[in-house]
Amino acid sequence: MADSVLQVADEWAIRFDGVSKRYASGEAGNGPAAVHDLNLDVRPHEVLVLVGPSGCGKSTTMRMANRLVEPTSGRILLEGDDVTDVDPVQLRRRMGYVIQNVGLFPHRTVAQNVATVPKLLGWDRRRTRDRVDELLTLVGLEPSRYAKRYPHELSGGERQRVGVARALATDPPVLLMDEPFGAVDPVGRRRLQTEFARIQRELGTTVMLVTHDIDEAVRMADRVAVLSEGAHIEQLAPPLEIVARPATDRVADLVGRGRTARLMSLGRLERADLEGDEAGTVVDGPHVELGTDLGDVLDHLVDEDRGGVGVPVWENGQAIGRVTGQSVLRALRRLADEGRTGEQEPLALADDEAATA
């Protein structure tokens, strides 16, 4: 494509360079800035999640990237171009946008909604229809069943899928998602998160996602930026590091009580966590595979380890040891250590914390 022959930096897809936003409303712009001097890079193909309390400037940050809001100062670069120099239609082609409650056009069908940007770009009928079918299939909505429906004929989760399909219509390199699963019930949200993660891996799209839900952040992100008022970055790190080693009190508050449970969902059973020397022993019956996530390992222990001797662990059909309650604790400590930064004290898990995980 002629317009993307530009040489671009590979270390980032979007760069916020000293960006501030002060809204002019209310006190004639004298209030605190909604975003104050933000410097942030979103790396190519990563899922970067911005998480923080309501009003801290997450949506403003997002909207400045696609020019729904103009910065008061600073620059935002998209793959080397200052977004203020890019024609808005071109910008939308390069940056999909998904918001809570989707904002589908109520009087247009699912197919027409998904075709919004292709139509804007003047694609022909055939190409548009093929693309719509492909996208609906991608997000798990059978085209023959869903294409002709209207938004009010869909569940919340289905509407959200249509929103994702619409945002992906032109296969944009970057996708902005503002509380995308916020309006969906917890079970549906989980499923959408998992499916979206699969789609993102398949397409390699660079994603900047905003949420106030730390669990969503930890589950979805390659890196998490924890923000406080004015879009101040409290910590920017992979999920494990955020959970195991909160850098500030604010991050610690956000990660809060469910910390051990979050570590469990991030960790997998490794060889170093095992006990016993059952190598090669043939065992029948209950066992867990090496690499199982720690939450599932704990479920097995609760169900199957009546005698407290542990559950056999298999790798490639061979028993290689046992996992016990102690091994799970050891794995959690290992995870906490892996999340360590700098010279902080190693993390000691309180016994009650481990017990309630």
Ligand SMILES: Nc1ncnc2c1ncn2[C@@H]1O[C@H](COP(=O)(O)OP(=O)(O)O)[C@@H](O)[C@H]1O
């Ligand atoms: N259009 C607007 N006009 C004036 N103030 C706004 C506007 N949009 C947001 N704000 C203010 O900017 C701050 C950040 O808002 P926002 O970016 O929506 O936060 P978040 O998405 O993290 O909840 C808040 O104090 C909010 O009241």
Ligand SMILES: [Mg+2]
């Ligand atoms: Mg918001």
